[in-house]
Amino acid sequence: MSLSVTTWYLEQTARADLSPAQEPPAEQGVGIVRSERPSPEFSRFLYTAVGGDVAWTDRLAWPYARWAEYLGRPGVETWVAYERGTPAGFIELAADRDGSVEIVYFGLIPAFRGRRIGGHLLAYGIERAWDLAERWPGQAPTKRVWLHTCSLDGAHAMANYQRRGFRLYDTTVTEEPDAPAPGPWPGAGPLVAPHTPSGA
Numbered sequence: 633m634s635l636s637v638t639t640w641y642l643e644q645t646a647r648a649d650l651s652p653a654q655e656p657p658a659e660q661g662v663g664i665v666r667s668e669r670p671s672p673e674f675s676r677f678l679y680t681a682v683g684g685d686v687a688w689t690d691r692l693a694w695p696y697a698r699w700a701e702y703l704g705r706p707g708v709e710t711w712v713a714y715e716r717g718t719p720a721g722f723i724e725l726a727a728d729r730d731g732s733v734e735i736v737y738f739g740l741i742p743a744f745r746g747r748r749i750g751g752h753l754l755a756y757g758i759e760r761a762w763d764l765a766e767r768w769p770g771q772a773p774t775k776r777v778w779l780h781t782c783s784l785d786g787a788h789a790m791a792n793y794q795r796r797g798f799r800l801y802d803t804t805v806t807e808e809p810d811a812p813a814p815g816p817w818p819g820a821g822p823l824v825a826p827h828t829p830s831g832a
Contacts, residue, residue: 635810642792642798643778643818647762649797653751661716664756666709672699675710678722682739683814687784692814702736707733711760713740713753720744723757725764731775733761738779739786750788754796 644650645671656662661802665675679691693700702708707727721740727733738757742749758777765771779798781789794800 633810634807634821637782637784637806637808639780639782639804639806640800641778641780641802641804642793643776643801644758644797644799645761645776647774650755650758650762650801651795651797653796654748654753655752656748660747661750662713662720664711664713666711666760667722670700670703672696672703675699675703675724676708678712679737680687680814680816681719681741682721683737685742685813686739686786687811688737689811689814697791700758707764707771709760709767711757713744713749713754715744715747715749720747720749723753723760725757725761727764727768728770729772729773731765731772733764733774733777735761735779743746745786750792751795754792758796 669680676691676694679688682688694702702712705726707725709725711725712722719741721744722737723735724737725733726736735757738754740753761777762774765773779793781793
């Protein structure tokens with residue numbers, strides 16, 4: 633059995649296209665840090681934790697060596713959002729030699745959605761896409777930032793990208809196997825009540 637999947641391709645062609653997002657309040661303790669040392673274990677954790685409920689399956693079969701090779705490529709960056717020290721989501725960038733930078737993956741772990749982190753992380757990641765060449769000697773300056781999202785992604789993904797200034801430039805429709813989203817594990821999801829230490 634198959635289902636029809638629509639894929640939308642979006643781009644920014646100038647740094648001025650980016651529309652900033654409001655940052656979460658300081659007391660929420662949100663910070664964004666680049667994962668500078670490639671770690672297949674950590675990247676696979678982020679991939680499964682964020683994408684498990686939206687059918688991210690392409691990399692599930694990757695062996696360790698392929699993760700390590702990919703993460704070690706010049707111009708590949710992973711930026712991770714943390715809330716009070718806990719990973720909340722990530723954005724992965726990959727630069728091409730022609731000055732294009734793709735936002736390969738972006739998203740939040742389900743328990744952290746709806747907490748004003750996503751727009752902030754996306755805007756921050758787009759900024760890092762535009763200045764990526766400053767961190768990679770020999771990399772061409774960024775001329776274009778692009779991504780694709782599809783009808784299997786989160787319900788708010790497309791609107792979030794457009795709010796940050798992305799413009800649609802292509803749409804495709806394909807037939808894909810109708811398979812359930814794998815999830816990080818059965819029953820994973822938002823906590824009933826987040827625990828905050830006294831005095832925090």
